[in-house]
Amino acid sequence: MHDYIEELLARGEVRVVDREVDPEFELAAVIEKSMQESEKPILFKNVAGSSFPVVSNVYGSHRRLCELIGTEIGHFCERWTELTDARNDDVPRYRGAVVDDAETIDGKLSELPHIQYFERDVAPYITAGVFLANEPDSGTPNLSFCRSMMVSDDELRVRLAPPHDLAHYQAKAEARDEALEVAILLGPPPEVFLAACASVPIDANEMVLAEQLRGGPINLRQCKTIDLAVPVETEIVIEGRILPHKRRPEAPFGEFLGYYVGEMQSHVFEITNVSWRPGAVFHALLCGYPEDLRCLEIAFASRAYRHLVKSLPGILDVSCFPTPLNTIVRINKQSEDHVAQVMAKTYESHPGYNKICIVVDEDVNIHDFNDVWWAVVTRCRVDQKIEILHDVPGFYRDEADVHTGRLGIDATKPIGRENLLERKRIGWTKEIDLRRYLHE
Numbered sequence: 396m397h398d399y400i401e402e403l404l405a406r407g408e409v410r411v412v413d414r415e416v417d418p419e420f421e422l423a424a425v426i427e428k429s430m431q432e433s434e435k436p437i438l439f440k441n442v443a444g445s446s447f448p449v450v451s452n453v454y455g456s457h458r459r460l461c462e463l464i465g466t467e468i469g470h471f472c473e474r475w476t477e478l479t480d481a482r483n484d485d486v487p488r489y490r491g492a493v494v495d496d497a498e499t500i501d502g503k504l505s506e507l508p509h510i511q512y513f514e515r516d517v518a519p520y521i522t523a524g525v526f527l528a529n530e531p532d533s534g535t536p537n538l539s540f541c542r543s544m545m546v547s548d549d550e551l552r553v554r555l556a557p558p559h560d561l562a563h564y565q566a567k568a569e570a571r572d573e574a575l576e577v578a579i580l581l582g583p584p585p586e587v588f589l590a591a592c593a594s595v596p597i598d599a600n601e602m603v604l605a606e607q608l609r610g611g612p613i614n615l616r617q618c619k620t621i622d623l624a625v626p627v628e629t630e631i632v633i634e635g636r637i638l639p640h641k642r643r644p645e646a647p648f649g650e651f652l653g654y655y656v657g658e659m660q661s662h663v664f665e666i667t668n669v670s671w672r673p674g675a676v677f678h679a680l681l682c683g684y685p686e687d688l689r690c691l692e693i694a695f696a697s698r699a700y701r702h703l704v705k706s707l708p709g710i711l712d713v714s715c716f717p718t719p720l721n722t723i724v725r726i727n728k729q730s731e732d733h734v735a736q737v738m739a740k741t742y743e744s745h746p747g748y749n750k751i752c753i754v755v756d757e758d759v760n761i762h763d764f765n766d767v768w769w770a771v772v773t774r775c776r777v778d779q780k781i782e783i784l785h786d787v788p789g790f791y792r793d794e795a796d797v798h799t800g801r802l803g804i805d806a807t808k809p810i811g812r813e814n815l816l817e818r819k820r821i822g823w824t825k826e827i828d829l830r831r832y833l834h835e
Contacts, residue, residue: 396582396630397676400438400450408435409450415441418449418519423512426451426681434458434685438676445508447631447677454588455686457716457762460693463585464608468762469725472700472713475693478608479593480701491612497627499616499670503548507631507669508677513649517658519545520648522687523680524579524633525591526553527623530598531567531575538591538601540690542682543579543664544645551579551664552645553637560597565637565662574636576621577664582630582678584613592693620667630675634668651683651691652718688717695719695745702744707736714761720798721751723761728807738782738803747789753804758818770806774816780805 403409410429416422416439429437434456439449454460461467466474509519521543529536539561544552555562561577568575580587590605605626606613615624618634625632645661680686695715699722703710709727716723722741726733734754741752753767756774760766775781782803789798808816 396450396453396584396588396678397628397672397674399585400436400453400676403436403453404438410435410437412437412439413441415443417443418445418508418510420511420514422449422508422510422679423681426679427684430455430681430685442508442677445506445677447506447508447671447675449508449510449677449679450582451679451681452684452686453678454585455684455689457689460589460689463589468760469712472697475697476701476704479595479604479697481607491606491614491626493615493617493624494627495617497616498673499632500673501619501668501670504545504551504633504666504669505548508679509545510679512681513655515647515655516649517544517645517647521545521551521579521581521633522682523678524581525583525588526561527578527580527602527625528561528564528575529623530564531571531573533598535598535600536602537561537564537597538587538605540591542648542650544648544661549666551633551635551666552643552661553664554645554659554661555637563597568637569639572639574638574665576623576636577634578618578621578623578625579633579635579664580625580629580631581633582676583626584609584628586613587626587629588690589693592690594694594698618668619670629672631669631671631677633666634670635664635666638663638665649682651687652720653683688719691719692716695722695748699724699741699744699749703737703740706740707733709733710737711757712761716762717764719748721753722749723753723755723767725755725757725759725761726807727757728810731810734780734805734807735782735803738805742784742787742801746787749801750789750798751802751804753806755806756808759806767806771804774808775804775806 436452442449461471464474511519526539526541537560539559541553555565565575586605586608590601614627616627617624620634641663642660643663644658646658647655650656692715696713700713709729712725714723724737737754738752742749755770759770784801787801
């Protein structure tokens with residue numbers, strides 16, 4: 396990730412904070428304020444209590460995500476599906492070399508920034524850690540995200556729950572009374588971070604997927620206390636084991652839907668080593684904000700897109716922003732019943748999460764919810780083009796019983812009257828370079 400940050404700095408696309416900030420609430424408040432104004436990452440050079448710089452919002456821009464996979468806005472799902480479908484799970488597990496001379500520094504968890512994000516968070520949390528573990532039988536590597544409560548130099552508490560693959564790996568190891576070895580990657584190469592966002596089969600080798608996203612090998616180094624190899628370019632690595640049959644209190648914590656999850660019994664992660672590259676940067680992700688939601692969107696939107704294009708014509712793009720509970724589909728409308736078909740297939744793609752489906756025409760920017768809502772209020776006849784499905788169960792964390800039911804909104808132009816809803820446009824906007832007009 397270090398090289399990517401340096402590239403963005405050279406392009407003037409990073410906000411830099413030189414003054415000291417307190418990791419208890421102040422740092423998160425500055426991140427939130429920055430994201431209200433800008434999609435740029437923000438780099439804190441001086442965080443109280445730690446020598447590590449902290450970076451946030453690295454992946455909070457849809458434009459940058461498109462750039463990372465070599466496509467343009469409006470084609471992310473198409474390109475992402477091409478890349479993930481083209482993976483070859485039969486290739487050797489690692490194509491990159493395992494190097495012996497990677498320079499690392501050993502330290503303690505207490506030397507890392509201890510960030511408390513939200514007012515009721517019970518403790519500091521690691522929020523951007525990518526968990527690398529091997530499937531207990533096949534050895535297939537999996538990359539996933541879990542929140543990690545910082546307890547001591549020897550312990551984290553992590554939340555594992557189905558349907559995440561890591562939860563299945565841990566359950567299989569626990570059934571054998573075995574610990575599951577895990578390396579937590581903080582600031583891995585962008586391709587590894589994106590591979591962890593992918594919605595692929597449980598038996599897919601996600602380290603191979605990361606190499607295919609890069610278009611070349613990713614060199615690795617052997618962990619010091621566990622039998623795993625991690626990308627050399629990873630900023631910080633926490634090695635350890637998820638212990639079998641042990642659960643301890645974890646949370647409250649401010650999660651991605653914008654609410655706190657209450658105290659629960661979560662898995663115990665025994666830390667066996669902490670190491671980092673010289674000059675390492677700590678990645679802090681603000682849960683429920685653009686960087687988190689854009690990464691969730693990769694999994695949810697691509698899953699819906701793949702399901703739709705297999706079944707229906709005219710599917711152009713899918714977005715699940717600003718929340719993974721709503722799915723927006725951009726189509727080239729084929730018939731008046733096309734929208735109903737799209738809605739039905741969208742609900743099928745992820746039954747627990749697609750709470751609201753909005754279908755729009757190809758002239759709508761589905762990555763700008765203001766534009767989507769403009770289409771709703773100007774093209775949707777609300778007494779005829781809205782459907783409500785009653786008593787459809789919500790997703791597995793619906794303790795409050797607010798996610799039951801589904802809502803579909805047809806915000807497309809009626810066939811035969813498209814000319815009455817032709818969108819006005821200024822012809823030269825795409826060609827305008829504001830640097831030729833402004834002095835900044």
